[in-house]
Amino acid sequence: MPVVPVDGTATPPSADRPLRVAVVGAGPAGIYAADALTRQDAVPVAVDLIDRLPTPFGLVRHGIAPDHPKMRAIRDTLHRTLDDPLVRFVGNVEIGKDISLDELRRHVDAVIYTYGAAIDRHLGIDGEGLPGSLAATELVAWYTGHPDADRARVEAALAGVRDVVVVGVGNVALDVARVLARTPAELESTDMPQHVLDTFAATPVQRITVLGRRGPAQASFTTQELRELDGLEAATVLVDAGDLELAPDAEERAAADRNVARNLTVLRGWVDHVPEPGRTRLHLRFFARPARLLGEERVTGVEVERTAVDGDGRAVGTGELDVLPADLVVRSVGYFGTPLPGLPVDERSGTVPHEAGRVLRDGKTSPGEYVAGWIKRGPSGVVGTNKHDARETVASLLADAADGSLRTEGAVGDLVEELVSRGAEPVLVDDWRAIDAAETALGATRGRARTTLHEREALLAAVRAAVR
Numbered sequence: 237m238p239v240v241p242v243d244g245t246a247t248p249p250s251a252d253r254p255l256r257v258a259v260v261g262a263g264p265a266g267i268y269a270a271d272a273l274t275r276q277d278a279v280p281v282a283v284d285l286i287d288r289l290p291t292p293f294g295l296v297r298h299g300i301a302p303d304h305p306k307m308r309a310i311r312d313t314l315h316r317t318l319d320d321p322l323v324r325f326v327g328n329v330e331i332g333k334d335i336s337l338d339e340l341r342r343h344v345d346a347v348i349y350t351y352g353a354a355i356d357r358h359l360g361i362d363g364e365g366l367p368g369s370l371a372a373t374e375l376v377a378w379y380t381g382h383p384d385a386d387r388a389r390v391e392a393a394l395a396g397v398r399d400v401v402v403v404g405v406g407n408v409a410l411d412v413a414r415v416l417a418r419t420p421a422e423l424e425s426t427d428m429p430q431h432v433l434d435t436f437a438a439t440p441v442q443r444i445t446v447l448g449r450r451g452p453a454q455a456s457f458t459t460q461e462l463r464e465l466d467g468l469e470a471a472t473v474l475v476d477a478g479d480l481e482l483a484p485d486a487e488e489r490a491a492a493d494r495n496v497a498r499n500l501t502v503l504r505g506w507v508d509h510v511p512e513p514g515r516t517r518l519h520l521r522f523f524a525r526p527a528r529l530l531g532e533e534r535v536t537g538v539e540v541e542r543t544a545v546d547g548d549g550r551a552v553g554t555g556e557l558d559v560l561p562a563d564l565v566v567r568s569v570g571y572f573g574t575p576l577p578g579l580p581v582d583e584r585s586g587t588v589p590h591e592a593g594r595v596l597r598d599g600k601t602s603p604g605e606y607v608a609g610w611i612k613r614g615p616s617g618v619v620g621t622n623k624h625d626a627r628e629t630v631a632s633l634l635a636d637a638a639d640g641s642l643r644t645e646g647a648v649g650d651l652v653e654e655l656v657s658r659g660a661e662p663v664l665v666d667d668w669r670a671i672d673a674a675e676t677a678l679g680a681t682r683g684r685a686r687t688t689l690h691e692r693e694a695l696l697a698a699v700r701a702a703v704r
């Protein structure tokens with residue numbers, strides 16, 4: 237049914253012809269956006285929740301650390317939205333590859349971009365490209381069983397590793413350090429693929445140094461993540477007392493910020509720790525930035541420069557250098573959004589320009605285009621932050637629908653039929669349930685709640701086996 241009659245007046249969305257919304261990315265932001273769309277009665281909607289992976293949940297599946305099962309269990313709450321009859325999960329479909337943005341837009345009245353920020357930032361120092369130097373994105377993708385992980389590259393980097401340097405002091409850096417410091421027994425019950433568990437079991441890490449280029453007052457990790465390091469079965473956390481002596485203004489700022497104050501209390505409680513034989517040393521160093529990675533064939537060390545924090549809170553080099561031995565360097569200095577072909581992205585922030593979630597093209601709002609989640613506000617906040625963010629975006633969309641500015645030129649065909657006619661193999665919610673069941677069954681063979689299927693073909697095979 238045409239939504240815009242020839243006289244140009246828009247037909248309001250109705251139960252027969254609901255407003256069709258495509259949400260691009262089934263991570264938390266996309267799921268929360270779908271949830272906000274279906275929880276209101278003012279505008280009848282039908283939502284296609286599209287993901288390039290055959291599986292939903294984005295970084296809840298392929299980011300949140302597998303040794304944090306309680307945090308990962310948020311997927312059970314997110315799943316309720318996938319079960320909503322007004323929401324159709326359409327996995328295994330990449331926008332920009334299986335169908336272009338323009339083509340997608342011809343099938344729906346509005347699009348919400350929630351495709352995340354998956355590219356890692358670089359340090360921009362010599363040696364960064366050496367084997368043995370990885371981005372946290374690569375390591376995390378591998379240990380969470382992301383189908384696009386470069387298994388050969390990560391496993392070659394991990395082979396025989398004893399000394400690790402993690403660059404960055406956010407929660408992701410602590411995740412990486414903690415996972416590397418865990419014993420095989422501590423990881424045994426996780427949903428990590430078996431080859432990941434086997435590789436970790438064969439990786440005799442003895443020393444992990446986490447480098448923060450500024451002071452502990454500027455570190456972005458949360459106290460809960462920090463505190464957890466002290467509970468590791470076979471690792472001792474070490475902190476230098478000198479790194480915790482702050483200038484009076486930094487001390488004042490620290491006291492005013494509860495997270496920072498708590499972090500400092502935890503860190504100060506660790507200054508008396510001493511290395512213990514047979515235990516991994518997990519050393520948190522501040523005011524230290526990597527000047528270059530050393531090595532010929534692969535990384536052998538990191539030249540570290542002592543820094544000071546200037547009046548603007550920036551790290552400045554002091555010229556004081558030392559060398560840390562390292563067979564593996566993992567940089568965890570932030571994520572960055574990439575452009576979807578046909579969509580503007582601000583090059584500096586890696587986010588889509590917007591006004592209250594309405595996409596801006598050349599400074600003007602683009603009718604029918606919205607954005608939420610990391611690709612809207614950058615890679616910060618916890619899963620729940622995306623809920624408020626998605627609600628703001630959906631409020632803008634619904635306001636536009638109410639004032640008639642969301643109009644489709646002519647009839648919209650069914651997206652899934654169109655994709656199938658192009659040879660794509662969309663994974664719908666029942667197909668995802670088959671994957672879910674296959675992962676649970678695989679886990680049960682080793683007494684675990686689940687084991688992640690890490691190959692796209694294995695994920696699709698689970699779907700095909702269930703259809704037969």
Ligand SMILES: Cc1cc2nc3c(=O)[nH]c(=O)nc-3n(C[C@H](O)[C@H](O)[C@H](O)COP(=O)(O)OP(=O)(O)OC[C@H]3O[C@@H](n4cnc5c(N)ncnc54)[C@H](O)[C@@H]3O)c2cc1C
Nearest residue numbers: 261263264265287288294295299331351352609610618619
């Ligand atoms: C390593 C790591 C650990 C984290 N741990 C925690 C934690 O413990 N607790 C916490 O609260 N938060 C944690 N976070 C933060 C949390 O994961 C994010 O806030 C959240 O996932 C961001 O949601 P999003 O939907 O914007 O992006 P994402 O979760 O990245 O979802 C984006 C989705 O879009 C899909 N996509 C991308 N491109 C396309 C395309 N072209 N077509 C179709 N689909 C596409 C992707 O496959 C993905 O599923 C962590 C983040 C990381 C990186």
